[in-house]
Amino acid sequence: MxxxxxxxxxxxxxxxxxxxxxxxxxxxxxxxxxxxxxxxxxxxxxxxxxxxxxxxxxxxxCKRCRPEEQEWRSHEEELARQLARLIDGHYAEPLSLQSMAARLFVSPYYLLRCFRRVMNTTPARYLQLTRLEHAKALLRDTGESITAVALQTGFASSAHFSAVFHKEVGCPPSAYRQLADRDSRKGAGPS
Known part of the structure; x- marks a missing residue:
């Protein structure tokens, strides 16, 4: 060899x-x-x-890596994908690392380690970005208040939502909505 x-x-x-x-x-x-x-x-x-x-x-x-299977995923990859699906389906709920680990029947530390290794981010960061993407869609596509959007996407308060949104997107939610309205009239929405 x-x-x-x-x-x-x-x-x-x-x-x-x-x-x-x-x-x-x-x-x-x-x-x-x-x-x-x-x-x-x-x-x-x-x-x-x-x-x-x-x-x-x-x-x-080997029972661990199952070398005869065509489409093989390690246990870590499968666990990370299960957590991503859990977050995608339940982002509006209060989710903690402990509650997500309990749903997937693993320890919080192991879940964090697997997710970080496979997805190159933490579950908390993935959850936050998922919530922000849904919030951006609601701001673009509905007339819901900022508070309603915050609560519908899992943020505890509109103040926390606005602070996180501004930090990540670069403008407050209200300004994002105005840009979306203006750009939709021109035919292209903000990203």
Missing amino acids: NEEIWRAIVECDPAYDGQLYYGLVTTGVFCRPSCRSKTPKRENVRIFHTPSEARKAGLRP
Whole structure:
């Protein structure tokens, strides 16, 4: 096995998934290069180009990375996607890291770590941006008051909503609405 392949196994590089598989003669298991199991000893690793080659050598598939499945997602990726769907569907509700973790049956720390690793942001930031996107749509498309928009999108008060909106969007909600009204008359709304 060359150094590049060994580095891919040690670094759990998903770029090699589907191109090769590694088997452990000590455990009788074969994995994808991206498997997050404990780094094996190099002398115990054998390389295979297909899952069937590994099976013919007497190895069984890893239960963690499921190397025989075509569309594989790690547990972390699946958990992050579940949390994103939860936030997208319940952004208007009061959501805390603890309450979201309880709904997904994991610890808050593990949920935060997985989400940050997969999505490159925190659940709180994702929630805030989701709420702001929905608020922008309500400001553009309805005549609801700023307070009503704030409450419908999960903000505790219009003051907090206005402060967050101004910081993230660059203008207060009322100014955003005026820009949207003006631009809609011209045929293009603000982003």
